[in-house]
Amino acid sequence: MKDERVLDQDNTTNSWADFLGFQFDPFKHLNASDDPHLGEYIVDLEKFIGAWESHPALIFAPAGGGKTTMRIYTYRTCWVGRDGLHPFPIQYYLPLINDHINWVDSLEKDLERAAAYALLLSLSFRPGRLKNVAAHVQEKVASFLSQSFGKNALLFYLSVLEQAMDPTVLAEQIDRAYTLPDTPSPDSVKDFCTTLSSYITKEGTKQKVSIEEIVDQIKNLVIGELKFDCIYLLIDGIDGFADSVNEPQKASEQINRFLEKTKDWAKKGIYIKIFLPEETEPLIKSNWWKSHIHWSLDSLAKVIKQRISVASGGKFGSLNGVSGPGLRNDYIEYILAQNVIPLPREIIFATQQLFKAYERRSNGVGKIETEDLDIALEKYREDIKRRHISLPNPVYST
Amino acid sequence: MVVSPKKQQLLNAFDSLRAEHEGEWLNDVYIRPDNFLSMAGTRSLVVFGGEGSGKTALRIALQHHSANQEDGAPLGIRWHPMAIHEEPRQIVQVFMKQMLDACAQELLYYSYKYPKALKNSMPWVQEATAWFVQTFFSGDWKFELERLNTEFQGSETDGLQALLSQNSRSILPSDSPSARIISQVSSIAKGLGIRGVRAYVDGMETWVDQDKEALIYTLKALLSTLALFEEPGFIIKMMVPRQLEEDLLSANSMIRRRWEIYELNWSSEQLTHILETRAGRMLDKASYKIKDLYSTKELQKWLQTYGGTSPRGWLELAHPLLEFQQSKKEILPLSQKEFSDVFYKYPPKLRIDLNLDKIYIGYGEITDLQPLAKKFLRYIYTQRNRTCSREDLYYKAHEGLATIPKSAKDDNWVGRPQWEKSIDTALYRIRQVIEPNPKIPVYLISDTGKGIVHLNNTW
Numbered sequence: 001m002k003d004e005r006v007l008d009q010d011n012t013t014n015s016w017a018d019f020l021g022f023q024f025d026p027f028k029h030l031n032a033s034d035d036p037h038l039g040e041y042i043v044d045l046e047k048f049i050g051a052w053e054s055h056p057a058l059i060f061a062p063a064g065g066g067k068t069t070m071r072i073y074t075y076r077t078c079w080v081g082r083d084g085l086h087p088f089p090i091q092y093y094l095p096l097i098n099d100h101i102n103w104v105d106s107l108e109k110d111l112e113r114a115a116a117y118a119l120l121l122s123l124s125f126r127p128g129r130l131k132n133v134a135a136h137v138q139e140k141v142a143s144f145l146s147q148s149f150g151k152n153a154l155l156f157y158l159s160v161l162e163q164a165m166d167p168t169v170l171a172e173q174i175d176r177a178y179t180l181p182d183t184p185s186p187d188s189v190k191d192f193c194t195t196l197s198s199y200i201t202k203e204g205t206k207q208k209v210s211i212e213e214i215v216d217q218i219k220n221l222v223i224g225e226l227k228f229d230c231i232y233l234l235i236d237g238i239d240g241f242a243d244s245v246n247e248p249q250k251a252s253e254q255i256n257r258f259l260e261k262t263k264d265w266a267k268k269g270i271y272i273k274i275f276l277p278e279e280t281e282p283l284i285k286s287n288w289w290k291s292h293i294h295w296s297l298d299s300l301a302k303v304i305k306q307r308i309s310v311a312s313g314g315k316f317g318s319l320n321g322v323s324g325p326g327l328r329n330d331y332i333e334y335i336l337a338q339n340v341i342p343l344p345r346e347i348i349f350a351t352q353q354l355f356k357a358y359e360r361r362s363n364g365v366g367k368i369e370t371e372d373l374d375i376a377l378e379k380y381r382e383d384i385k386r387r388h389i390s391l392p393n394p395v396y397s398t
Numbered sequence: 399m400v401v402s403p404k405k406q407q408l409l410n411a412f413d414s415l416r417a418e419h420e421g422e423w424l425n426d427v428y429i430r431p432d433n434f435l436s437m438a439g440t441r442s443l444v445v446f447g448g449e450g451s452g453k454t455a456l457r458i459a460l461q462h463h464s465a466n467q468e469d470g471a472p473l474g475i476r477w478h479p480m481a482i483h484e485e486p487r488q489i490v491q492v493f494m495k496q497m498l499d500a501c502a503q504e505l506l507y508y509s510y511k512y513p514k515a516l517k518n519s520m521p522w523v524q525e526a527t528a529w530f531v532q533t534f535f536s537g538d539w540k541f542e543l544e545r546l547n548t549e550f551q552g553s554e555t556d557g558l559q560a561l562l563s564q565n566s567r568s569i570l571p572s573d574s575p576s577a578r579i580i581s582q583v584s585s586i587a588k589g590l591g592i593r594g595v596r597a598y599v600d601g602m603e604t605w606v607d608q609d610k611e612a613l614i615y616t617l618k619a620l621l622s623t624l625a626l627f628e629e630p631g632f633i634i635k636m637m638v639p640r641q642l643e644e645d646l647l648s649a650n651s652m653i654r655r656r657w658e659i660y661e662l663n664w665s666s667e668q669l670t671h672i673l674e675t676r677a678g679r680m681l682d683k684a685s686y687k688i689k690d691l692y693s694t695k696e697l698q699k700w701l702q703t704y705g706g707t708s709p710r711g712w713l714e715l716a717h718p719l720l721e722f723q724q725s726k727k728e729i730l731p732l733s734q735k736e737f738s739d740v741f742y743k744y745p746p747k748l749r750i751d752l753n754l755d756k757i758y759i760g761y762g763e764i765t766d767l768q769p770l771a772k773k774f775l776r777y778i779y780t781q782r783n784r785t786c787s788r789e790d791l792y793y794k795a796h797e798g799l800a801t802i803p804k805s806a807k808d809d810n811w812v813g814r815p816q817w818e819k820s821i822d823t824a825l826y827r828i829r830q831v832i833e834p835n836p837k838i839p840v841y842l843i844s845d846t847g848k849g850i851v852h853l854n855n856t857w
Contacts, residue, residue: 156567164522174581175581
């Protein structure tokens with residue numbers, strides 16, 4: 001009976017990575033939000049410069065084509081290695097479980113809550129941003145959070161931070177997409193909690209406000225008081241719902257309603273960056289800046305090469321650096337790219353199979369050989385066959 | 399057959415062959431399919447398996463494997479899918495409600511079974527656990543606490559009721575997205591030292607028969623909701639009847655690799671191993687081989703023909719043989735006559751799936767019938783409560799007439815010599831394919847001299 005090694009995505013020790021002298025396994029995570037190194041190996045960034053400029057943007061990509069990766073990267077880019085004036089990113093998730101059929105019907109509540117989570121989680125990772133503002137601003141932040149979450153929920157979140165002394169624990173509870181590298185010291189986290197708690201005295205009365213009032217409140221707090229440059233509202237996941245995934249028409253109607261309602265927000269410094277399935281593009285009525293995530297052989301090969309480079313600390317620039325004589329003259333990334341569905345997750349999956357085949361065969365001796373590549377591609381083909389997917393133009397050559 | 403009570407009890411274990419009724423001993427005899435360890439990994443997955451392929455046994459084995467890992471067990475919950483006649487959004491809501499209720503039940507039970515886990519956890523974990531149970535337990539959580547307190551009475555559980563009854567703050571709004579609630583459950587589990595949550599989804603066969611389309615719709619709605627598959631600490635393992643495979647593989651999350659796909663298939667070698675292991679365990683023998691029952695080659699061929707590729711099929715077929723063997727004074731392999739006698743006494747049943755137009759004997763599919771022969775067999779099967787004449791077969795089965803013309807004066811009447819031979823040839827061909835010995839038919843029986851046939855041993 002065949003018994004395969006566990007395809008364990010959470011295995012903390014990766015033998016092949018150790019064998020080949022890598023600092024970590026850059027192919028461990030298929031989900032972008034799980035990868036702490038994501039920001040280090042995003043490819044073709046120059047195409048998406050517009051996504052990080054101060055204007056609204058529509059970014060289109062195929063299913064599995066990297067929308068979430070770009071969204072998370074955009075979030076982290078705003079924070080990592082930047083002090084002072086930079087955009088404040090808010091990750092906005094479209095409502096799933098509520099009674100509203102139209103997303104815009106719950107926009108006030110959803111936007112307020114999204115901004116509150118962004119403030120709480122982002123500032124917990126960078127507590128200095130709260131510490132260095134005036135007391136009245138700190139009070140306004142606390143008041144906003146309390147108004148949005150409710151006093152008790154906010155106190156609970158602060159208790160989690162205080163007890164865990166690590167904002168990663170809170171981010172894992174609420175939204176791991178807010179996880180940032182370089183966690184702050186336990187003392188600074190404690191100070192953060194103490195500061196906010198001191199302003200939470202009573203339950204605020206929630207008044208019904210309009211979406212424009214919410215937008216102004218957020219703008220005044222984040223840009224006016226906390227002195228961020230502007231706000232990026234990062235919207236993703238439109239094709240993650242059962243009732244819109246196969247119906248781009250339906251999804252597009254929702255998006256167009258949303259764009260209509262938010263069309264003037266840019267004037268207030270709130271720039272919406274919305275990551276959309278490419279099927280919706282013909283149906284979206286907007287003249288916003290647009291970009292398309294498209295995966296060519298070159299860009300797919302880069303997905304692998306950059307990961308190899310980062311994980312090896314620059315020692316290797318491609319798979320050839322870790323290949324034996326049988327493969328040394330072949331452009332392995334291109335062979336993989338030619339033989340997978342043209343999406344980054346697919347080539348990462350195929351590369352996972354390559355390293356697993358290497359690990360099983362070699363047990364740490366030698367490097368990647370032709371038979372490992374053969375097995376990897378065979379495993380990949382078996383897998384997509386199981387999924388009843390046809391490879392557009394299967395090619396296999398070494 | 400006379401079998402001792404002990405042995406009868408043991409043989410009864412071959413009767414049920416429903417994993418959910420087989421108890422703890424299943425773990426001792428379970429043979430892992432290919433890729434078992436991969437299936438047991440930390441990714442959500444769907445396993446497609448045919449009838450009797452062992453989906454439930456696999457689910458139980460995966461649960462057992464998870465529960466016995468050195469680095470701790472996950473929180474295992476079960477969800478029995480049902481056909482939900484709602485919009486996809488509501489389907490997901492119903493699913494979430496049921497899953498979260500199951501999580502709340504398991505958290506309560508876990509807290510009492512391992513009281514130190516909750517007592518020694520951080521205060522926020524205790525509070526979050528209390529909040530979660532009070533919010534998502536669909537029954538009366540206070541009553542359940544009382545019950546558990548009584549069941550697990552002891553000094554170690556002192557204080558648990560108070561911890562779980564505490565007035566907790568409302569941690570998440572009631573209309574929070576499913577992704578957020580799932581993250582919260584995972585965090586609580588992690589805080590209690592539990593290795594995530596595993597949701598096992600099984601038991602869809604009933605719905606496949608009753609309302610297949612609605613079940614497909616329900617499952618597609620779930621599989622298309624990516625938020626359900628993005629939390630690493632929350633993993634769904636779903637066992638699905640193979641009939642649903644084609645429809646489900648069009649779900650969006652398939653292309654995104656949010657979940658792995660496996661097919662539950664068994665080779666003849668594996669099925670032989672399953673039979674030998676189970677028989678050996680049942681008969682208290684350290685090693686039991688198929689040759690101990692009957693000629694290996696013959697028996698394997700017979701099992702492949704009538705057992706198909708299904709563990710249940712092989713075990714059901716083997717049961718009467720084992721029972722007979724154990725009833726003998728001296729336990730020896732069966733002779734050819736004995737084997738034949740048992741077969742004729744307990745033949746595998748013939749069944750036709752009229753929707754899919756497939757013919758089975760036991761669990762083995764019959765594929766060699768010519769179209770005309772198949773047509774006749776189908777007709778006889780639909781009339782299996784009575785006998786069929788040759789006229790029935792010609793006029794009704796072949797010509798599609800509602801009634802048989804009585805004479806040459808009637809429309810559609812055709813002289814007997816023009817069709818009688820083809821009917822006889824078709825019946826001959828049917829017997830050649832389906833009967834183990836066409837000269838001694840088990841299934842298609844002719845009433846000699848009367849020109850009529852009927853089917854025996856059918857489902």
